[in-house]
Amino acid sequence: MGQEHSNNSIFKSILCKWLAKETRGFLGGLVGGLIGGLIAFAVVNHFGKSAGTISGSDAVSIANTYIVYTTFVIAAVAMLLTVAGLIFTQHFTVEKEAHIAHAFSCLLDIVRTDDEKAIMLIGKAMENPNVVQFVSDSLQVKILEEIQARKANADARAADAMNEAGAAESLSFNLLASTPAKNGA
Incomplete structure (x- = not known):
């Protein structure tokens, strides 16, 4: 019974961690963004007119636009990573507290049922x-x-x-x- 409860608790903990609302939302947004970006890239390449030759001033303009665009992308990625870090930190904190509570509960159960381990615990505590x-x-x-x-x-x-x-x-x-x-x- 105790082993079954422990396995069920571990499975429930892992399931809750991976199916948490914030994690699903973050992963769904990430996958949706990647799919949307690929579709947009394909549509622009398919329907966009090909630019034959580019003059010097157009090249500078394109380079500036590219630099600004990549700056925005890098800033957005940094923000997403910050938010993801905060969400994961919150999850790990909740998991840690639940894990400590579960471990302490198991320790108390062991002390109640196993005399040898209870004596060993008291011996270590008395050090x-x-x-x-x-x-x-x-x-x-x-x-x-x-x-x-x-x-x-x-x-x-x-x-x-x-x-x-x-x-x-x-x-x-x-x-x-x-x-x-x-x-x-």
């Missing part, structure tokens, strides 16, 4: 001086609480015993006082 200090402080507080509770309980029992002894003595005195003195019959 950290801060953990040792925390455990020591916690135990001291618990021991003091237990001692105080037992002392209060003992004090209450002692008070009850004193009251009971007083009641028994009073009863004994009353019984002796109320019994008539017997004559030597």
Whole structure:
């Protein structure tokens, strides 16, 4: 059952990562842009008139236009890569948190069911001086609480015993006082 849950969780995690809305939108836009660019290139080449000879001023004009066009394309690609980087960073952050939560849950399950691994975990944790200090402080507080509770309980029992002894003595005195003195019959 645990292995099936783990495999199902991993599959679900991978499926969610690849089919996320932002990823689909980004990849769809990228593929659509490539297809649109290829179709536009083919249509322009098919229906465009061929330029026989180009004069010197036309060559400079074409070169300037090309430089401006490539600058816009490079800026657009940089923007797309920035947006894609932000989206992937967000996905990896969410995945990391989910992965850490899943790993911690699995660790707790293992500690509950496997005594040997639980002891090994505690042994490794006790190598950290801060953990040792925390455990020591916690135990001291618990021991003091237990001692105080037992002392209060003992004090209450002692008070009850004193009251009971007083009641028994009073009863004994009353019984002796109320019994008539017997004559030597």
